[in-house]
Amino acid sequence: MKHLQVAVGIIRNASKEIFLAQRSASSHMANMWEFPGGKIEADETAAQALNRELLEETGIEVTNAVPFDTADHTYQDVRVTLHFFIVEGWNGEPYGREGQPMRWVPQAELVADEFPPANSPIVARLLAE
Numbered sequence: 001m002k003h004l005q006v007a008v009g010i011i012r013n014a015s016k017e018i019f020l021a022q023r024s025a026s027s028h029m030a031n032m033w034e035f036p037g038g039k040i041e042a043d044e045t046a047a048q049a050l051n052r053e054l055l056e057e058t059g060i061e062v063t064n065a066v067p068f069d070t071a072d073h074t075y076q077d078v079r080v081t082l083h084f085f086i087v088e089g090w091n092g093e094p095y096g097r098e099g100q101p102m103r104w105v106p107q108a109e110l111v112a113d114e115f116p117p118a119n120s121p122i123v124a125r126l127l128a129e
Ligand SMILES: Nc1nc2c([nH]c(=O)n2[C@H]2C[C@H](O)[C@@H](COP(=O)(O)OP(=O)(O)OP(=O)(O)O)O2)c(=O)[nH]1
Pocket: 004, 006, 007, 008, 027, 028, 029, 033, 034, 035, 036, 037, 038, 039, 053, 078, 080, 082, 115, 116, 117, 118, 119
């Protein structure tokens, strides 16, 4: 089975709101809400992939990212290992640079069911903080 390493950014502002983006209708985990991010290329560290993906998907330049947790999950036909970072420093203002819907949600109001199943333990941890 294919095994993807994925870098994911939990972009959090000073008001403890988190930036979410909606996955496209044609993607894996279509229409679910996600923390922006994407696949780590063979020549990249997780942090390098995070910086590249957040620039591509949200337009920000990350200046502060701290590793938070990892999650391993096997979907029907792909296994993913997600490397989550808390991002609290950046230049610019994040937006849906690929045209995807986006919203800021207070950390305490995250809803696990809106995310792909792999995110459940991470959302639970954020809600417990
Ligand atoms: N970005 C992101 N991906 C997630 C999350 N939860 C989760 O299970 N995934 C899965 C969905 C995908 O199977 C996998 C890779 O994410 P991706 O589709 O964003 O990868 P990418 O940006 O490199 O996409 P692409 O270039 O192939 O379009 O990770 C999440 O919170 N954020």
